[in-house]
Amino acid sequence: MSATFETLVAVSVPRPPVLGRVRSGLADVATLTKRELLIWLRNPSYIFFTFIQPVMFVLLFRYVFGGAIPVKVPGGYVSFLMPGIVAQTAAFASFGTAIALARQIQKGVIDRFRAMPMARSAVLLGRLAADTVRLVVTVLIIVGVGYAVGFRFQNGVVPAVLMVLLAVGFGVVICTVSGFVGLTIKDEESVSSFGLVWLFPLTFVSSAFVPVLSMPGWLQAFAKNQPVTTVIDEMRSLALGGPLGLHAWQSALWLAGIIAVFVPLAVRAYRRAS
Amino acid sequence: MTATAGAPTWSGPAILVEGVHKAFGEVQALRGVDLAVERGHVLGLLGPNGAGKTTAVKILTTLIEPDRGRALVEGRDVVRSAAAVREIIGLAGQSTAIQEELTGRENLEIMGRLYHLDAKTRRRRSAELLERFELADAADRPTKGYSGGMQRRLDLALSLVSRPAVLFLDEPTSGLDPRSRIGMWEVIQELVSAGTTLLLTTQYLEEADELADEIVVVDRGRVIAAGTAQELKNRVGGDVIEFAVVDPHHLAQAAEAVSALSEHQPTVDAEAGRVALRVGASGSTSLVETVRRLDSLGIRTEGLAVRRPSLDDVFLALTGHGAEAGNGAGVASRRGRNVGHRV
Numbered sequence: 024m025s026a027t028f029e030t031l032v033a034v035s036v037p038r039p040p041v042l043g044r045v046r047s048g049l050a051d052v053a054t055l056t057k058r059e060l061l062i063w064l065r066n067p068s069y070i071f072f073t074f075i076q077p078v079m080f081v082l083l084f085r086y087v088f089g090g091a092i093p094v095k096v097p098g099g100y101v102s103f104l105m106p107g108i109v110a111q112t113a114a115f116a117s118f119g120t121a122i123a124l125a126r127q128i129q130k131g132v133i134d135r136f137r138a139m140p141m142a143r144s145a146v147l148l149g150r151l152a153a154d155t156v157r158l159v160v161t162v163l164i165i166v167g168v169g170y171a172v173g174f175r176f177q178n179g180v181v182p183a184v185l186m187v188l189l190a191v192g193f194g195v196v197i198c199t200v201s202g203f204v205g206l207t208i209k210d211e212e213s214v215s216s217f218g219l220v221w222l223f224p225l226t227f228v229s230s231a232f233v234p235v236l237s238m239p240g241w242l243q244a245f246a247k248n249q250p251v252t253t254v255i256d257e258m259r260s261l262a263l264g265g266p267l268g269l270h271a272w273q274s275a276l277w278l279a280g281i282i283a284v285f286v287p288l289a290v291r292a293y294r295r296a297s
Numbered sequence: 298m299t300a301t302a303g304a305p306t307w308s309g310p311a312i313l314v315e316g317v318h319k320a321f322g323e324v325q326a327l328r329g330v331d332l333a334v335e336r337g338h339v340l341g342l343l344g345p346n347g348a349g350k351t352t353a354v355k356i357l358t359t360l361i362e363p364d365r366g367r368a369l370v371e372g373r374d375v376v377r378s379a380a381a382v383r384e385i386i387g388l389a390g391q392s393t394a395i396q397e398e399l400t401g402r403e404n405l406e407i408m409g410r411l412y413h414l415d416a417k418t419r420r421r422r423s424a425e426l427l428e429r430f431e432l433a434d435a436a437d438r439p440t441k442g443y444s445g446g447m448q449r450r451l452d453l454a455l456s457l458v459s460r461p462a463v464l465f466l467d468e469p470t471s472g473l474d475p476r477s478r479i480g481m482w483e484v485i486q487e488l489v490s491a492g493t494t495l496l497l498t499t500q501y502l503e504e505a506d507e508l509a510d511e512i513v514v515v516d517r518g519r520v521i522a523a524g525t526a527q528e529l530k531n532r533v534g535g536d537v538i539e540f541a542v543v544d545p546h547h548l549a550q551a552a553e554a555v556s557a558l559s560e561h562q563p564t565v566d567a568e569a570g571r572v573a574l575r576v577g578a579s580g581s582t583s584l585v586e587t588v589r590r591l592d593s594l595g596i597r598t599e600g601l602a603v604r605r606p607s608l609d610d611v612f613l614a615l616t617g618h619g620a621e622a623g624n625g626a627g628v629a630s631r632r633g634r635n636v637g638h639r640v
């Protein structure tokens with residue numbers, strides 16, 4: 024058969040100009056962002072993870088454990104708790120990223136998109152944009168619940184806004200890790216069973232719910248030096264007042280480091296995930 | 298076929314594959330595959346699980362790159378001009394790639410947006426496809442509640458939103474019950490009569506026979522036969538008479554008794570006590586003769602029947618082995634019945 028067609032030379036089709044490609048790429052990102060948000064709103068288990076579970080956590084820690092945990096911050100335990108819960112919720116919200124990506128790969132949705140004339144980056148960028156919106160909503164809801172149970176920002180409006188932005192940024196960064204996990208495991212069931220395990224030690228062995236100094240020495244070594252504690256300490260300083268400089272630098276470095284490692288890994292996993 | 302408007306013209310076949318190899322680690326999924334599909338024709342890629350069908354579709358739809366060889370769709374190289382290939386193809390993969398939280402209409406409209414159709418065209422196209430695939434009544438329900446057949450039809454509709462010039466369907470009826478399968482065949486036939494070039498894969502000779510102009514049989518990453526359904530059936534030897542003997546001791550005697558009815562040797566499956574004989578076009582005459590001969594020898598049988606040749610028969614005729622999966626996995630359940638040794 025080959026001999027017959029040896030002389031046929033492939034046609035070459037000129038690519039559209041860069042500007043047009045960027046513009047249509049942005050339109051695709053917007054379409055996919057809306058698509059992911061619509062899916063999110065329709066899915067009861069996503070709603071549970073984003074709203075009900077964090078509200079339960081706030082109430083549980085505030086009223087059940089709160090009385091037994093002594094803290095030295097203005098406003099008492101609820102003030103101490105809220106930045107921790109906000110960060111923890113933001114981190115766990117990345118579960119949706121891992122699950123949705125694994126499911127879309129498994130079902131062939133990603134393959135279908137990749138066989139279409141749109142920028143391959145649009146799928147991941149659309150997801151990231153949708154996840155950012157999702158995180159903003161989630162964080163604001165938790166802060167609202169916090170206000171209902173006695174939490175107050177004590178350091179002014181600008182630091183309060185910065186705390187919310189840091190929480191969202193932190194959540195987005197964790198989404199890149201979860202995205203990598205989902206794209207690598209590629210199986211919805213395994214992701215729901217194991218995709219989140221790594222988040223438990225990171226969020227619970229941190230300063231989220233109890234002061235690090237109350238932990239045994241060997242745990243303190245880990246708890247003090249891991250990124251979740253650094254970010255939460257910075258959020259606490261923003262919310263309640265306190266030293267800002269050191270934790271700000273450490274947080275920025277940690278977040279930049281995680282992005283530098285996991286964005287390329289996630290992109291590579293996405294390219295190979297067919 | 299608006300998608301191809303303004304593109305350079307190409308005089309060769311709509312799909313051209315030459316010497317394509319693809320390995321996944323140790324597994325040689327494709328080992329030198331050649332294919333050509335004329336514009337407006339339907340090619341059925343027929344083979345058992347693991348033969349390399351999906352790999353071929355993924356290469357042609359730019360999802361993975363071949364290790365060696367070249368593949369052109371409307372003259373566009375799937376590696377070097379991948380973006381241009383994506384402009385003109387439609388793909389419905391092996392699993393239904395619909396989003397179950399969204400309604401049928403939403404699935405379609407989002408697809409239209411991603412192809413940059415304007416709002417009016419998008420709405421009209423969605424409505425038209427919903428109507429055509431008998432999904433209009435369910436259009437505004439989440440697709441999670443759709444039956445298997447409805448999901449498959451929507452999946453096919455999604456691949457048609459852009460009016461592709463070349464369409465790829467990977468096992469479009471797998472997992473469907475017989476009624477939905479026939480419904481799907483009707484839908485595909487209608488599509489084909491409109492002139493779309495189609496490459497579809499299947500594990501069923503019957504399906505390829507029904508839908509394809511030309512069939513290419515693949516086994517373990519290689520093309521082992523090509524031709525029309527009729528040509529393949531002729532090579533297989535037409536109808537097959539099959540029966541099981543009640544007493545296993547009669548097996549050899551039964552095979553001997555019927556062997557004179559055909560130029561082909563009967564196939565004997567000792568384990569299942571089955572005999573199969575290819576009898577060309579003379580199915581019913583041979584059936585009567587078979588009954589007479591076995592009866593005169595006092596051999597009791599079960600499940601005596603004439604059937605159309607299956608993929609397994611094609612494989613048996615072409616390769617001497619049944620339609621086994623290329624790497625051991627796969628159609629184990631189908632093996633027992635038809636994989637036999639020759640007497």
Ligand SMILES: Nc1ncnc2c1ncn2[C@@H]1O[C@H](COP(=O)(O)OP(=O)(O)O)[C@@H](O)[C@H]1O
Pocket residue numbers: 297321322324325326344345346347348349350351352353623624
């Ligand atoms: N991504 C992959 N990684 C490893 N092996 C693969 C991969 N995709 C396919 N294979 C193997 O390649 C062979 C051909 O697979 P495939 O093209 O899916 O066959 P078919 O679609 O005909 O059932 C099989 O042995 C399969 O296990």
Ligand SMILES: [Mg+2]
Pocket residue numbers: 347350351352391467468
């Ligand atoms: Mg397949």
